[in-house]
Amino acid sequence: MSTDPWGRVDDDGTVYVRTAEGERAVGSWQAGEPAEALAYFHRKFEELATQVELLEQRVRGTDLHPAQAEASIVKLREAVATANAVGDLDSLLERLAALTDLVAKRREEVKAAREHARAAAREVKERIVAEAERIAEHTTHWKTGGERLRQLVDEWKAAERIDRATEAALWKRLSAARTAFAKRRKVYFAGLDEQREGIKAEKERIVAEAEALASSTDWGNTAAAYRELMRRWKAAGRATREAEDELWARFKAAQDQFFQARSAVFAERDASLRENAEAKEQLLAEAEKILPVSDARAARAQLRGILERWEAIGPVPRDARDRLEGGLRRVDEAVRKAEEAEWQRSNPEARARAQTTVNQLRKSIEQLEQRLAKARAAGRAKDVADAEEALAARRSWLAEAERTLAEFS
Structure with missing residues (x-):
């Protein structure tokens, strides 16, 4: 043994x-x-x-x-x-x-961590719902409000799940907020359509008056009447694009008919208007020196002075009018675009929205990265794939958002 x-x-x-x-x-x-x-x-x-x-x-x-x-x-x-x-x-x-x-x-630590994560997720989802309800109740920026609500839904989906009852109650509030926003927007645009119908009716009256004056030979008074009609046209606001284009074409046709007839009568006087044309040629050359616009405010002030002198010179021969007026319009359009660009760059509300979007996307990416790490550690292949797909989308959106924000710098 x-x-x-x-x-x-x-x-x-x-x-x-x-x-x-x-x-x-x-x-x-x-x-x-x-x-x-x-x-x-x-x-x-x-x-x-x-x-x-x-x-x-x-x-x-x-x-x-x-x-x-x-x-x-x-x-x-x-x-x-x-x-x-x-x-x-x-x-x-x-x-x-x-x-x-x-x-x-x-196990106790995991349970505590899970409870902590659920509490944090609940805070996130309560914040999302609260913001959605504020948008639904107060905002009148329909495009940005709708975009933000879509972002909030994406943030909701990216957040961790919480207990079923609370999840269902909060989702019901979020859905109700989106529905309320959609109803308010619908009511607003219905009112806008009604307003545009009123504008269309007013412009139809203006066009009828313009067409009635088209054959007038009372050159001075009729020209003044057309200026008044133009003032009323601008003050009326804008109808739908289709109605606006059709009515403007009729208004301009009537106006052109009158002024073309007047120009024919005044053709004999064109010789005396050549000096005006030469003066406006010089003013146009001066205006073109404004381009390219580097300081929109200074350019507008300079152009305003040129316009005042332009108007003071008086009429020019018909064959030079379109070219001169067109050249000055091109300068004015360039200045206007520069002003719009400057306004966009200096708009604090737009910058704040861009910064908020970047911040939210960064936070969403951070949360998704945490989810991805947990999924990888736990060996949950489907959760890993879902998180990676969501991360790729958020990172693409973040790059675009950061480019938009950079445009305000």
Whole structure:
């Protein structure tokens, strides 16, 4: 008979292991010496010890999910308890018991972290709902309001889920806010359509008066009447684009008919108007020096002075009028565009919206990166794919938002 601290081989070749509960037969050995039998069953023990050590490393060195860890511990504990091996099996069970305590602690930590994440997600979703309700109740910037509501829905989807009842209640409020915004916008544009119908009716009256004056030969009074009609036209506001284009074409046709007839009568006087044309040629050259516009305000002031002198010069021959007026209009259009660009760059509300968009997207990306890291650590392939797809979209939106913000610099 051969023995060692953890087992022995009986005379009949039966191999026993010693545990705190006593001896237990683990096999028999008939092929050789007892020392060989013990060596064989020691190797079986070493294999189990290696498995325990690997599990310890996974539990202590990684973020192995508690449920997976507990399942592994239970499986390995059963293997140790019934192992056909010779060695300090009790020490392996003690190590597994220590791991069980550690995993229980880890489970509590995971539970606390999950509760914290849900509380944070609830705060995020409550903020989203509150902002959506403010937009629905107060905003009159329909385009930006609609865009912001779509962004809030994306932020909602990107946020962590919370308990079902709270999630459903908050989503119901968010949906109600979107519906209320859509109804207010619809009412606004319905009123706008009604207003445009009134503008169309007013401009139809203006056009009728203009067409009635088209054949007049009372040059002075009729020209003054057309100026008054133009003032009323501008003061009336804008109808729909289709109605505006059609009515303006009729108004201009009537006006052109009158002024063309007057020009024909005054053709004999064109010679005396050549001096005016030369003076306006000089003014046009002076105006063109404003371009390209580097200072919109200074350019407008300079052009205003030129326009005052232009008007003071008086009429020019018909064959020069369109070219001169067109040249001055091109300068005025360039100055106007420069003013619009300057206004866009200096508009604090637009800049603030652009900055808010960038901030929100950065925050959304940070949250998604956290979700992606958790999904990768937990080995959730679908969640990883979803998070990566969402991140790619947010990063693309952020790049565009940052370019928009840079335009305000």
